[in-house]
Amino acid sequence: MCVSQMARLRYADRMPLYEYRCNDCASVYEVMRPMAERELAAVCPRCESRASMPLISRLGMLVGGESSPAGRTGPAAGGGCCGGACGCGAG
Numbered sequence: 001m002c003v004s005q006m007a008r009l010r011y012a013d014r015m016p017l018y019e020y021r022c023n024d025c026a027s028v029y030e031v032m033r034p035m036a037e038r039e040l041a042a043v044c045p046r047c048e049s050r051a052s053m054p055l056i057s058r059l060g061m062l063v064g065g066e067s068s069p070a071g072r073t074g075p076a077a078g079g080g081c082c083g084g085a086c087g088c089g090a091g
Contacts, residue, residue, distance in 0.1 A: 018042075023051040 015032050022029070022044035031042045041050040 019055040019057045020044075020052040021055055022047060022049055023053060024049040028055070 015034060016038075017030050017032050018038055019028060019030050020042045021027070025044060025047040027044055027046040029042075029045055033040075033042075038054055042052045042054075043050055044052060
């Protein structure tokens, strides 16, 4: 493997994974591509249509190497206002 191929592989490991929904068949699929290409149409793997739209996806993170929430500090998991973590008292 040449140096340019190795550099390309390392770059691919850092590319974001985007989720798209096909406007023709309603299939939801993922595409790994640079951030600058997020808004470009992605080809649906099911029907091969280019009529797609990017979805807003959730972000998952591993904080501090913990694999379970037992060692976590801070507010309880809830995910936003009135989910228990915002402190508004409505949860």
